[in-house]
Amino acid sequence: MDRKKHRIMMVSDFFYPNFGGVENHIYYLSQCLLKLGHKVVVVTHAYGNRSGVRYMTCGLKVYYVPWRPFVMQNSFPTLFPSLPIIRTILIRERITVVHGHQAFSTLCHEALMHSRTMGYRVVFTDHSLYGFSDAGSIHMNKVLQFTLADVSQAICVSHTSKENTVLRSGLPPEKVFVIPNVVDTAMFKPAVVQPSRSEIVIVVISRLVYRKGADLLVEVIPDVCRLHPNVRFIVGGDGPKRVWLEEMREKHSLQDRVEMLGAVPHTQVRSVLISGHIFLNSSLTEAFCIAILEAASCGLLTVSTRVGGVPEVLPDDMIILAEPDPGDMVLAIERAISMLPKVDPQVMHHWMRELYNWHDVAKRTEIVYDHALKCPNQNLLERVSRYLYCGVWAGKLFFLVMIVDFLFWRLLELWQPAEDIEEMPDLTLPHISNKETLQETK
Template sequence: MASLTRLGQIIIITHSHPPNRHGVRWLNPGIKVYHIPFVTLTASATLPNFFTFLPYFRTIMLRERVQFVHGHASLSSLAHEGLLHSHHLGIRTVFTDHSLFSLDDATGILTNKLLAGALKSADAIIGVSHTGRENTMLRANAVVEVLQTPTDPRFFVVPNAILPEQFRPGPVTQRDLTKQITIVVISRLAYRKGVDLLVAAAPRICTQFPQVHFVIGGDGPKLTNLLQMRERHMLQDRIHLLGSLRHDQVHETLLKGDIYLNTSLTESFGIGLLEAACTGLYVVSTRVGGVPEVLPQDMISFAMPEEDDVTRALGEAIDIVTQGKHDPQKAHERIKSMYSWVDVAERTDKIYNWVATKEPRSFWERLCRTYDLGVFAGPIYSGGYPVIDWMFWTTETSGMRLDSLG
C-alpha cells in the first residue's frame, strides 16, 4: 500500500470496528480510511447492504474524485457492492481474489454465484497465484470468455509480498540441533487450515524424534482438539500453545523455530510460508492450491494432505536441518531478492493503465452479461441495474444528495 501511494492517491473504505474505529482515520503514509457505520457479525463480516451502502459510496467517490475502485476478497460484501455501483459513476474497477473456494459444496455454490455477478462488470481481475487465477475464472463462469479472447484477457496474476526487513533471521548460534529442534505452526485453528492433520501427525513426530518440540500460535474452533491431543499423549512439555498472536508477535514466534509447518487443505498463496522462509526457517507444507508457486523447491518439503505423508515430510525436513543443509541467512537473502512490494505496486499500476486504455462497457452490455448468470440469478442481478441507474439519474437531474437518504 505504501508503494502504491508513490504512484497516486489512495483511500480505503471499510466498515467500522467498534468501539474505537469509526468515522474517518488517517494512516501512515497519508492514507485516508473511511469506516462505514455498518454492524458487524462474526469474524468482522457484514451483511450485504446494497442500497444502504450506495449513499456513502457515492458521496466518497465524488468527494475524493476516485478514478479506480479496487475490491479485495470474494466474501466481502462491500467489495461486491463497490464493483456494482462504480460503473454508474463512470469509475473503472479492479478486483483481487485472495482465496480458493470449491465448486461443489453449499458455501461454494452460494458465494460463487455472488462473485460471478459482481465480476461480470469488473474491468480486470487479479489472482495472487496462477492456481488462484484459474479458480477465480471457474467460479466467475469466465472460462469461455478467456478462450474467446486469449490475446486480451482481463485476468492477471500479481503475487503477495512481505517486508524482508521485518523478518530477519536471528543471530547465528552453534546450537546442537541433534538435542532440540523446534517446529513452529502459526495458523487460524480451523478445519480449512488442516488442524486435524496436525493433531494426527504431532504425536507421531514426537514419538519418532525425541528432540522435537512444537510451538503453535493461533486460535480458532479446533483449539480444543489440540488441547485434547496434548493431554491424551501427555505432551505438555513438548507442545506449547501460545493462543492468539498479534501481527507484531509473529516474527518473535518464528525466531523460536527451525522448521515451519503448514497443513492447510486449501491455500491460494500462503503469505505465512513467505514470512517463515524469510526468517530463515525450513518450510514443510501440504501441496495444495498455489503453495508450490511460492518458494524454490530446495527451501520447502511438500506432503500430500494425509497424516502419513505429513509425518514423512517432517522427518525429511528434520534430517535436512540437523545435517546443516539449510542456511537461514541465504534463505533470507533469496526471499529478499524474489519478493518486493515495489514490484507488486508497479505490476498493479500497469493493470490500472491497461484498464484505462479499454473502452468501458455500456449499460446495455453489462445488463446482458449479468442476465446470462442463470435462470434465477440472472434476472435478480440484472433487475438491480435499472433501479440503481434510475436512482443515479434522478439524483443528478434533481440535484438531490443521496447521502441525505442514509
C-alpha cells in the same frame, strides 16, 4: 516516459485495526502506490469507536464508514442503501479506479456494483480459493459471478487461484492477472544468534480450524514426537479445533513437548518464528499462504501440504511438499530434519528480499490499472446485458438489480448533483524514497 497517475479507491471489509493477510496486502500496496505518485484512499466499515476519516502513514486516507460488522468482520449486506456514501466518496476524491478486495467482503461487492453503475473502471483481487459443491461455496460463487460480470480487470495471487476464480465466475482468462502476495521482509528477519539444533523446534502458526488442517496436526504431532525424541512443537493460534490439540497433548503425555501459545498478535509472530527451525503448514486449501513467506523470510525451512497455490510460493530447496495425509507429512518432516544442516537462514532471507517486495507488486498492479482505463466505454444496455448470462433465473434477477441501481443513481444525481459535492484537495507530502522502510500505523 511519465506514468499516468491514478486515483484509487481500495474497498474491503477487512482492514486495520483488524489483522490478516488481506488487511496487510491493502495497507502495504497502498503505501507503495502512494510512493509511486498515485492517490489512494481506503474504504472500510467502522471498527469499534474508529469511525469517520483517519490518516495513516504517508498520508493514506481511510474512510471508516459508520456500518458495524455483521459476521466475521463483514458489514451487513444492504445492496442499494450503500450507493449514496460510495457515490459521495468517489466524487469527493475524484477517483478513477475502484479496487475491491476479497470475495467474502460484502462492502467490496456493493462498491464494485455501484461503481460500474456510475461508469467507473473497477478491479477485483481474489485472495482465496472456494469449492464448488457445498452450499456456502455455491452461493458465494453466484455472488462472485454477479460482481465480476462487468468488472474491468481482475487479479489473483497465484495461477491456481486464477484457475479457480475463472471457473467460479466465468470471467474471461485474459482479464485476470496473477500478482503474488508479498511479505515485508524488513519485519521478518532471522535471529542474530540461531537457536541450537540439539533440540529441533517445529513451529505452527495458524487458525486452528478444519480448513487449516488442524485435524492433521492431531495425528502428525504424536508420530513425529515418537520417532524423534529431540523434536518439540510450538503451536500458535486459536480456533474451535484447539481443544482437539489439547486433548491429543494430554492423551500422549506431550505437555513438555507441545507448547500451546493461543492467539499470537501479528507483532509477535517473528519472535515465535525465530525460536524454531522448521515451519509446518497443514492447510487443506490455500490460494497462496502468506505465512510461508513470513517463515522463509525468518530463515525457517518449510514443510507444507501440496494444496492450492502453495507449490508456486517457494523453490524446492526451501520447502518440502507433502500430500494432506498424516503419513506423508511425517515423512516430509523427517526429510526436513535431515536437510537442516544445509540451511542458511541469512541466505534464505536475502533470497526472499530479492524475490518478494511490495514495490514490484505495486508496479505490476499499476499496469493492471492502466489496462482497466483502456477498456472501451459501453452504454447501459451493453453493460447490463452481460448479467443475463449469469443463469436462467439469476441472470434476470441480476439484470433487474442493476437497472434499479441505475435508476437510484440517476435519482441521486437529480437530488444532489455532482457539482454540489465538494471535491477534496490532494494532500501534498514530501517525496519519500522507495528504499525507506514502511512503518505501520495502527
